[in-house]
Amino acid sequence: MTDSATVVTGNGPRKILSNSIDLKPGDFSSIPILDLSLAFSSDPSDRKKCAETLFDACTRVGFFYIKNHNVPEHIITECFGAGKDFFELSLEEKMKIYIKDSENFKGYTPLLGENTDPAGRGDLHEGFDVGYDYASEGDSKMEGVNRWPEALPTIKEPVTAYFNEMVKLGKKLFQLFALSLDLEEEYFDTMVSGKGGIMRLLHYPPQTDENLDMTQLGIGAHSDYECFTILAQDDVSALQVLNKTGEWVAATPMKGTFVVNVGDSMARWTNDMYLSTIHRAINRTGVRRYSVPFFFGVDYETTIEVLESCVSEGRPPKYKPINAGDYIKQRLNETY
């Protein structure tokens, strides 16, 4: 195994310095925490202060925790419960809604069914993908209904409730991103109906040291495609974030928080001022791990173009305008 590797991102290949399994402190050795109670304050100067912390986190790390996010605890617990029940179904039941039988990337991905890192042998997780639930109408690029397991219809309600909470929270975060970029707080409002959200229930079985191999991780090194991801994790540690010196930093689960990270689409909007940081997950704990990432982006008809506030003489636009739907669909096609 060489010490460096190349990770394919939505914005081109990126060389990473360290391909080792070890965790070490590097240029950032911890992930900042954002207190969202300031973002919910009626005082604009509180919201601006929160946006400044977000700016620091996005330009320096690309990852941050959020606390005081206002998502009711029971909605999160019930969604994790639905995930556990789903993954306990037989493979035969789960394969009835196999993601590759769907034209719009909804349904089940079995173990090793996905290969986040093209150099890897497949990811050691299984997943269930859910999107905005609207009947086929209009010409949106990712239109379509969700696919629920016939044998477990009860999961629809808690999963949908969680999805709707994430849309609410995501819209709030978009306002904070706008403020942090010196835009009107409402700048993204008309572009984020929630239809550009993708949610995944994930299950990572434990990996023992004997079968641990750099070509087969829980999820291989990658960047996310959308604007940002809101991740709920249980209390089992697995997520690691790559810093600029090539070292992996653990995003240890913290009670009452979500982990948020910048994705490739936001990197484009911001001319790479905001970092779409590479990350991976390895579950070496000996117990099962469950997580729920929610990838939030602008509606698929939106044009993603470098924001004026992120361009200067010394920093000309690095990216051409691109249609959000085409961009995301292309990335999903590369993964599945």
Ligand SMILES: O=C(O)CCC(=O)C(=O)O
């Ligand atoms: O499960 C995790 O901790 C991370 C998942 C992730 O990075 C992804 O699905 O893109």
Ligand SMILES: [Fe+2]
């Ligand atoms: Fe990710």
